[in-house]
Amino acid sequence: MSEDDAIAAPQDRYRAFLSYSHADEREAGRLHRWLENYRIPARLVGAETPRGRVPRRLSPIFRDRAELPAASSLDSEVEKALAGSGALLVLCSPEAAASRWVNAEIALFRRLHPERPVIAALLRGEPSESFPAALVMPGSDGKVREPIAADFRPDKDGRQLARLKILAGLSGVALDEIIQRDAQRRLRRVISITALACVLALVMGLMLVFAIRAQREADEQRRQAEGLIEFMLTDLRERLKGVGRLDVLETVNARALDYYAEQADLDALPVDSLERRARILHAMGGRRSSPRRRRGCRCQVPGSQPRHGCTAGGGAGRSGADLRPGAERVLGGLCDLHAQEAASGIAALPGLQGPLAEAGADRAAQSRIPS
Secondary structure (H helix, E strand, O other), rough: OOHHHHOOOOOEEEEEEEEEOOOHHHHHHHHHHHHHHOOOOOOOOEEEOOOOOOEEEEEEEOOOOOOOOOOOOHHHHHHHHHOOOOOOEEOHHHHHHHOHHHHHHHHHHHHOOOOEEOOOOOOOOOHHHOHHHHHHEOOOOEEEOOEEEEEEEOOOOHHHHHHHHHHHHOOOOOHHHHHHEEEEHHHHHHHHHHHHHHHHHHHHHHHHHHHHHHHHHHHHHHHHHHHHHHHHHHHHHHHHHHHOOOHHHHHHHHHHHHHHHHHHHHHHOOOHHHHHHHHHHHHHOOOOOOOOOOOOOOOOOOOOOOOOOOOOOOOOOOOOOOOOOHHHHEEEEEOOOOOHHHHHHHOOOOOOOOOHHHHHHHHHHOOOOOO
């Protein structure tokens, strides 16, 4: 038994043997991962080709990671891998052409498997300076064997087409069919991603519609609530005033104040809402702008006696005319502390002009509490 027969004894264990110079280790790693992870299109799997039945994946592919700097011949594991590989894939570059180990691997593979394909992947440089000598060496018949070449240079095949050429050479499937099936799969992937994006956009649009509807419903509820408060401060108050039963409004006014206290930001409320809140404080004559009562506060309600046993600041002597929206009338019947709060709220509203702002400033100046 010859030495070559002893080496060739193992059955094929690898789809291909990847031969490269270690100067090209990064490119070798990328190509190795892509080839082993690439899923051949389902319509091609199982088809009969000169290379046999088309597998789902081209794995495993042997990739040598040993430097072999001190050896005088190829490592025994490398020789066994070459003997058990169905094809040889050579990464060609000026460094690979100068590598004795790349040339030795090509020579041994061709000696062991003269009928099996040798695929050259040109990474950089011209073929004359990048193809190892063993790759273009004449065979026993004296003819130069042209390798299957995939040109990775950007101005030639480019990365994607070069990879598909290698795939076609290793699987035995025609390059045109590989390109067509790969393009169809890419198109289906783009369509799927586009459809998913459309679904997400539709869902977000529906959520936006629901949010707008919820906001409108909240605005409508606020409008109805403030319409009810306006009714209490005008028509209902006049009717109860006519029968001498303004005390009935105490609980209703407290609930109205609770409604305003639950608002997240009073400064964001419209001017008429702030004015209506101040009128409720005016009408209550002793309640705070928050749900809690202020002890010892007795605001003067126009046309009535001081409540809770204290005097009002600035409201004495005023007539019991009908309450109506107006800055002086709203602020005039409040005690100093409540008037100061109302005046500060009015002053905080940006761009507010007219008698409401002027009345707020005047009432703040009359208060004993610094503004």
